[in-house]
Amino acid sequence: xxxxxxxxxxxxxxxxxxxxxxxxxxxxxxxxxxxxxxxxxxxxxxxxxxxxxxxxxxxxxxxxxxxxxxxxxxxxxxxxxxxxxxxxxxxxxxxxxxxxxxxxxxxxxxxxxxxxxxxxxxxxxxxxxxxxxxxxxxxxxxxxxxxxxxxxxxxxxxxxxxxxxxxxxxxxxxxxxxxxxxxxxxxxxxxxxxxxxxxxxxxxxxxxxxxxxxxxxxxxxxxxxxxxxxxxxxxxxxxxxxxxxxxxxxxxxxxxxxxxxxxxxxxxxxxxxxxxxxxxxxxxxxxxxxxxxxxxxxxxxxxxxxxxxxxxxxxxxxxxxxxxxxxxxxx
Numbered sequence: 001x002x003x004x005x006x007x008x009x010x011x012x013x014x015x016x017x018x019x020x021x022x023x024x025x026x027x028x029x030x031x032x033x034x035x036x037x038x039x040x041x042x043x044x045x046x047x048x049x050x051x052x053x054x055x056x057x058x059x060x061x062x063x064x065x066x067x068x069x070x071x072x073x074x075x076x077x078x079x080x081x082x083x084x085x086x087x088x089x090x091x092x093x094x095x096x097x098x099x100x101x102x103x104x105x106x107x108x109x110x111x112x113x114x115x116x117x118x119x120x121x122x123x124x125x126x127x128x129x130x131x132x133x134x135x136x137x138x139x140x141x142x143x144x145x146x147x148x149x150x151x152x153x154x155x156x157x158x159x160x161x162x163x164x165x166x167x168x169x170x171x172x173x174x175x176x177x178x179x180x181x182x183x184x185x186x187x188x189x190x191x192x193x194x195x196x197x198x199x200x201x202x203x204x205x206x207x208x209x210x211x212x213x214x215x216x217x218x219x220x221x222x223x224x225x226x227x228x229x230x231x232x233x234x235x236x237x238x239x240x241x242x243x244x245x246x247x248x249x250x251x252x253x254x255x256x257x258x259x260x261x262x263x264x265x266x267x268x269x270x271x272x273x274x275x276x277x278x279x280x281x282x283x284x285x286x287x288x289x290x291x292x293x294x295x296x297x298x299x300x301x302x303x304x305x306x307x308x309x310x311x312x313x314x315x316x317x318x319x320x321x322x323x324x325x326x327x328x329x330x331x
Contacts, residue, residue, distance in 0.1 A: 026089065026241065028124035029157045035082070035093050036114045039101070042081045075105045086295070097122070124158060131160040139164045140174045150175035165236055171201065184234060185211035203235030229256070245271035245296075263296030 026034075079098065083090035094101075100121060110116035118125040119135075126135035129142030131154030138145035138152030139162055145152040146164035154160015166175035171184060182189035185204040186197035193210075200211035216223050216237040217230035224230045224239035229249050231238050242249035245264045246257035253270070260271035276283045276298040277291035284291040284300035292299050 027157065027159070028122070029118065029159075031089050031093050032118035032122060032124050033114065035090060036117060038082050038090065039078060039113060042078050072106075075102065126154075126156055126158060128156050131155055131157065131162045133158050136162060138162050140176075146175040165233075183211070185213070201235055243271070245273075261296055 079094070079101070083094055097117075100117060104110065104113060104116055110120075114125070115127065119127055126132070127142070129138050129145050129152070130136060131138055131152060135158070138155055140146050140152075145155060146166065147170075149170040150164040150166040152160070153163045153165060164173060164175045166172070169178065171177050171182070183192060183194045183197065185194040185201055186199070187201045188198035189196045190198060194212070195210045197206075197211045200206055203214055203216075204211040205214050206212075213232070213234050215232045217232045222230065223237060226248055227242050227246070228239040229242060229251050231240055240252065243252070243254045243257060245254045245261055246259070247261055248258035249256045250258065254272070255270040257266075257271045260266060263274055263276075264271040265274050266272075273293070273295055275293045277293045282291065283298055286300065286302060289300045289302055292301060
């Protein structure tokens with residue numbers, strides 16, 4: 001239902017991104033949540049800016065076309081303002097599920113867009129206090145996971161195992177026990193140190209008569225996915241997303257990439273965008289084309305000719321892989 005014209009240039013630029021971009025996508029739940037947050041944010045902004053259709057006859061418009069706040073006009077304006085031209089993930093998700101957002105808007109059966117769209121319809125997220133593919137209740141129950149003293153693994157997503165990661169000062173499978181008497185590494189103890197443990201907690205192992213942290217990040221196979229790095233915690237670990245410029249990483253930021261995505265190269269130890277337009281060998285080979293650098297890629301734009309003589313850019317194939325990377329855009 002959205003007119004395609006305002007977003008055409010942005011979407012064409014997005015098609016030039018290298019295939020490696022797919023490897024750095026955030027989780028489906030995160031993508032869905034971000035889209036809903038933008039929808040609510042943009043929608044609230046439009047409500048404050050406009051209260052009528054602007055046609056002059058407000059009373060007739062509200063009676064005949066319904067109030068602006070609930071109109072298709074407002075929905076169209078919200079859709080147009082959701083995604084920036086370079087926000088590939090947002091544009092892709094919106095193109096895939098635009099019809100669902102329109103259905104939700106027109107029917108208004110569910111007041112909570114996130115719950116209806118991300119949890120019940122797309123089934124990429126879970127309600128708060130639940131986790132995993134079947135959205136099971138977290139340890140301690142969905143109303144107060146981990147006794148309110150810890151974080152439930154996978155809370156609100158279709159991931160995790162529902163186990164509790166206790167806040168400092170708490171211990172036990174439900175984070176219900178204070179740690180005043182025992183060290184955090186102890187499940188049972190006879191004293192306050194890690195050498196006084198009768199039994200080690202999960203995530204800890206006995207070594208030289210003491211319970212010490214198990215570094216899960218050194219396990220084989222690696223506990224995290226290819227585009228994540230492992231961060232060891234006391235008694236546990238977390239998987240963090242690699243920087244968007246990386247193909248695999250060992251830690252946080254563009255300086256910890258194992259390799260750089262196509263369109264990026266190592267500079268001073270970090271993956272940085274290659275400005276193809278500044279290279280000695282010009283990437284745009286058609287006559288009079290302009291080159292514009294984009295993150296990880298570039299685009300060739302063919303201007304219109306003056307004097308009604310048609311386009312000055314010559315036709316013909318580009319050599320090698322350049323043909324796959326470039327697009328001809330008439331502005």
